[in-house]
Amino acid sequence: MSYLLYPGCALEASSSHYGKSAKATMAALGSGLRELDQWSCCGATAYVGTDEDKAVAYSARNLALAQSEGATDLVTACNGCYVMLRKANACWNASPTLQARVSKALGSAGLKYDGSVRVRHLAEVMLNDIGVEAISARVKASLSGLKVAAYHGCQISRPFDDVENAERPTVLNKLLAATEAEVVPFPMTAKCCGGMLMTTRRDVALGLVKSILACARAKGADCVAVACPLCCVNLECYQESIRSELGWDKPMPVVPFTQLLGIALDVPPEELGLDQCMVDVEPVLARYL
Amino acid sequence: MDSAPTPNSLSEELVKELDSIPEGDRIKLCIQCGTCSGSCPTSSAMDWSPRQIIAALRAGYLDEVLRTNTVWLCASCYVCTARCPIGIQFTDMMYALKRLGLKHGIDPPDTRGSRLMKEFVAEVDASGRNAEASMLTKYFLKADPLGGPANLGLAYRMWRKGRLKLRREPFAAKDQLAAISRSLGGDS
Numbered sequence: 001m002s003y004l005l006y007p008g009c010a011l012e013a014s015s016s017h018y019g020k021s022a023k024a025t026m027a028a029l030g031s032g033l034r035e036l037d038q039w040s041c042c043g044a045t046a047y048v049g050t051d052e053d054k055a056v057a058y059s060a061r062n063l064a065l066a067q068s069e070g071a072t073d074l075v076t077a078c079n080g081c082y083v084m085l086r087k088a089n090a091c092w093n094a095s096p097t098l099q100a101r102v103s104k105a106l107g108s109a110g111l112k113y114d115g116s117v118r119v120r121h122l123a124e125v126m127l128n129d130i131g132v133e134a135i136s137a138r139v140k141a142s143l144s145g146l147k148v149a150a151y152h153g154c155q156i157s158r159p160f161d162d163v164e165n166a167e168r169p170t171v172l173n174k175l176l177a178a179t180e181a182e183v184v185p186f187p188m189t190a191k192c193c194g195g196m197l198m199t200t201r202r203d204v205a206l207g208l209v210k211s212i213l214a215c216a217r218a219k220g221a222d223c224v225a226v227a228c229p230l231c232c233v234n235l236e237c238y239q240e241s242i243r244s245e246l247g248w249d250k251p252m253p254v255v256p257f258t259q260l261l262g263i264a265l266d267v268p269p270e271e272l273g274l275d276q277c278m279v280d281v282e283p284v285l286a287r288y289l
Numbered sequence: 290m291d292s293a294p295t296p297n298s299l300s301e302e303l304v305k306e307l308d309s310i311p312e313g314d315r316i317k318l319c320i321q322c323g324t325c326s327g328s329c330p331t332s333s334a335m336d337w338s339p340r341q342i343i344a345a346l347r348a349g350y351l352d353e354v355l356r357t358n359t360v361w362l363c364a365s366c367y368v369c370t371a372r373c374p375i376g377i378q379f380t381d382m383m384y385a386l387k388r389l390g391l392k393h394g395i396d397p398p399d400t401r402g403s404r405l406m407k408e409f410v411a412e413v414d415a416s417g418r419n420a421e422a423s424m425l426t427k428y429f430l431k432a433d434p435l436g437g438p439a440n441l442g443l444a445y446r447m448w449r450k451g452r453l454k455l456r457r458e459p460f461a462a463k464d465q466l467a468a469i470s471r472s473l474g475g476d477s
Contacts, residue, residue, distance in 0.1 A: 009419040013454045014447065038462045040417040045365045046409035049387035053473045058413070061469060105472035109465040158367035159380065166371040192330045192366035199425065200401040201362065202436075204334045237443060276450045 002032035003125065004071040006039055006062055008081040008229070015229030017273025018256035022077045022122055024272055025258045028265040029130050029138060033075065033122075036065055042084035045196060057102045059088035064106055064113035077122040077258070079155035079228035080195075085119040086160050121156055123171045123227050123257065124163050135178040140266035141288055143181035148260065149221035150176055151212065152189045153231040166190075172227055172257050179264035188215040193234040202238075209234055210242050213252050222284040223253040225260055232256060236278050251279045263288050299351045299389065306385040316382070318375045319343045325369035325379050335359040336397075339369055339379055355395040360386045361402025404432035414470065417460035422453055 003026070011019035026033045039062050041047070043055035063085060066074040076082050091098045092115025099115075106113055126135065150172035157164035164171055167190050173183045191212055194205025213235060216224050226232045236254035243251060255277060262272040269289055274281055307313030319340075326338035336357040337345065345354050354360070363383040370380045387406070390396060396403055405428050412424040422444070429437030447453040 009421065012418075012458065013421050014452050016452055016454075038460075040460070040462065040466060041413040041419050043413070044409070044419070046406040047413060049384045050391055050406050050410045051473075052384070052388065054470060057469045057473060058466065061465065101473060105469040108472040109468040111465070154364075154366035154368070159370050159378070161371065167368070190368075192364050192368070194331075195364040195366070196405060197331070197362070197364050199428065200405050201334070204331050204362065205364075208330055237447065273451075276452055278446065278450060278452070 001129070002034060003073060003075045004036055004066055004069060005033040006036050006042075006066075006074050006076045006081060006085065008039075008076060008078040009041055009044075010080075010229035010233070011077060015232050015256065017276035018077060018229050018232060018258060020276075021256055021258040021262050021267075021272040024267045025262040025265060026122075026126075028262065028267050029126065029135065031130065036062060036069070036074065038065060042081040044080050044084060048084065048087070053098065053101055053105075055084070056088045056091055056098060057105045059084045060091075060102050060106060060113055061109070061111060063088060063117045063119070064111040066117045067113055068111070071117060073118045073120050073125075075120050075122050075125055077227070077256075078230070079121070079153050080230060082119060082121050083155040083160065089115060089117070089119055121163070121171075121227070123156070123175060126261075127171050127174055132174055132178045135175065135261070135265075139179055139264045141264055143176075143179040143260060143264050143288055146181040146260075146284065146288065147184050147220050147222045148176050148181045149186040149216035149219060149224045150183050150189060150257070151186065151216070151224050151226050151231060151235065153226065153228045154190060154192050154195075156227055157190060172225060175257060176225060176260060179260060181260065181264075184216075184219040184221050186216065186219055186221070188212045193231045195230060195234070198234050198238065205234060206238060206242055209238060210246060213239070213242075214246055217246075217248070217252060221252070223255055223260075223281070225255055225257040227257055229256075239279060250283070253277065253279045253281045253284055255281060255285075299355075299393070300349055303346070303351055303385065303389060306389060307382065312376060312378065313382070313385075315375055315377045316343055316346065319347070319377060320375060322374065324372050324374060325377075328368045328372050329363075330366060330368070331362045331364060335362050343377070343379075351389075352395065355386060355390040355393075356397050358397045358399055358402075360390060361397060361399070401432050404428060408432075414466070416457050417463055417466055418458060420454065420457045422455055423457065 047055040152169040157169040198205040
């Protein structure tokens with residue numbers, strides 16, 4: 001089955017390796033991801049904190065485009081986009097006055113939406129539509145011996161906790177177990193990475209990142225797998241500034257979960273963007289390539 | 290910016306904003322248990338904790354609340370919302386407070402949070418998407434010129450890895466976004 005993908009801004013830039021590996025991995029699983037044409041920003045946390053109507057309308061525009069393409073599902077690999085698109089959908093059920101304003105605004109742009117497109121996270125699609133058994137059956141290069149901390153982040157399970165448990169999401173654990181990697185116990189899995197505070201209050205965000213990474217290392221993880229482009233940047237890109245405080249001699253690789261699945265499925269490394277990781281993954285992943 | 294708000298008109302506006310959040314009036318039912326403050330990953334850096342914010346709002350100190358750094362330290366992780374025993378959607382309340390502060394130009398002393406949002410929104414309005422490099426460059430130049438240069442090394446390394454785009458993607462549906470914005474009273 002082919003899915004319609006809402007990439008979102010970060011998947012095309014600061015986490016382009018995540019976007020690349022998401023497409024390659026889905027293809028290796030026999031499913032396609034085709035990009036929504038003319039998609040626009042979901043609004044993210046910044047827009048909804050500025051103008052709720054426009055934030056919802058901009059997100060709903062993407063859902064309307066998906067509907068006009070005949071899609072029943074719109075898939076995103078970003079936790080932030082996932083929440084914003086779902087918030088837009090939620091107003092079709094819960095906020096009739098907001099929905100009326102948004103519908104009118106969409107109408108003025110020649111668009112129509114009825115609230116029916118299902119917003120889904122890529123990880124959940126892989127788990128529930130493709131399934132662990134089918135993934136296992138396609139694994140060609142077992143990741144046996146690799147210890148992974150599966151970091152879910154916040155918005156994959158909050159505030160919408162109908163798919164995953166709000167504080168104990170497990171979708172990544174299940175997917176990674178299909179590769180035969182050892183998924184270590186990781187109590188920080190759904191803690192906050194700091195999000196946009198990494199720009200506005202780096203001191204605060206670095207404190208959060210430090211505790212998450214320290215936990216991963218204490219649990220024996222060789223690398224951290226993520227399901228959100230912003231988590232990826234926050235956990236991966238600022239390690240140099242905290243390494244001395246952590247007392248680490250070597251950094252912790254942070255990889256989109258799709259890269260690990262892709263390696264197990266024997267997708268060529270260049271199609272997974274492994275060379276785009278800011279922390280060298282060679283030391284922990286070379287033996288599986 | 291509108292004419293200067295009075296404490297009373299601000300409170301009325303907040304009530305209206307909270308009404309737009311599903312079950313926003315649950316703030317009245319807060320039992321001050323402090324689960325939100327104890328759960329919040331950034332509360333240790335806040336002027337007033339989430340529990341104190343609710344108490345202050347109920348006592349009518351909206352103006353003071355908008356001048357705390359608390360509102361802009363919420364990273365939207367929703368753990369307070371997930372755990373509140375009475376169902377208060379505190380994260381969404383933080384968004385409502387951000388909107389009120391921006392609308393009336395009431396900022397805490399550290400304006401970096403609101404400055405980033407303004408740049409983000411301007412970028413999306415102008416190009417349909419968030420071109421990260423352009424948005425962050427403008428933000429650091431305007432809001433944090435001393436903090437900016439420390440990021441240049443990282444920016445260069447990310448660019449080398451193909452993770453920093455210097456050019457915006459063409460976006461052909463600007464007219465659609467503009468029409469949506471006009472319909473909702475925006476001016477972009």
